[in-house]
Amino acid sequence: MKLSVFRRTLVVVGFLCAGFLLHASAAEPKKKVSEAKASPGLPAPDYLPESARGLLRKKMERHGQDARDLMFGVALLQYDVARATALRISAEPRLVRPIAGGEDDLNALLPERFFVLQDEARTRAQAVAAAAEKKDDKALAESYGRLMETCVACHAAYLKRQ
Incomplete structure (x- = not known):
């Protein structure tokens, strides 16, 4: 079976991403028990009180797991x-x-801006789903890239209160 240049590139990128993640996790120094409990994520923005951050934290942890699952689903x-x-x-x-x-x-x-980007993320996630359903590799990669642009912009708006 001969792979197209685009598909071959996508496969190589997927393997590189997976290799990078495995290397990064293997290279991490062992953490103390108290440090190991801290979940990776965005730093706390200065303008939100702790009670508000706590409400968002639970929602965002699930969101973070979905983002990881989507990254691997698309890349692989x-x-x-x-x-x-x-x-x-x-x-x-x-x-x-x-x-x-x-x-x-x-x-x-x-x-x-957080609310605007939240709506945009929904629309762009639907485009990723449509491309995956069609098994259109090019559209899948492009729609995923646009979704990630929205994610980064939303995180910046959240942290910097833009």
């Missing part, structure tokens, strides 16, 4: 995994925009 061309994960991301309950009189709510503390 596991279409069913990529599709199911992208659909799960697109169906994730969203935080609603602040309402009048709710100035003390968590939603009012988040920047407006």
Whole structure:
């Protein structure tokens, strides 16, 4: 079976990503028990009180696992995994925009750009699912890249309150 140049490149990138992750995890020094409990993630933004960060943390931990599953599903061309994960991301309950009189709510503390990007992520995750369903490698890679652009922009908006 002869692979197209695009597919061969995608396979090589997938293997490089997997190799990098394995190398990085093997190279990590052993952590103390107290350090091992800390989950990887975004640093805490200065503008949110701890109580608000706690509410978001649970939602974002599940979101982080979905992001990892999607990365591997796409990179390894596991279409069913990529599709199911992208659909799960697109169906994730969203935080609603602040309402009048709710100035003390968590939603009012988040920047407006967060809500715009949250909606954009939903649409882009649906595009990833559609490409995975069609087994269209090029569309899958492109739609995944656009989704990751949205993820990075959303994380920046969250951290810097843009």
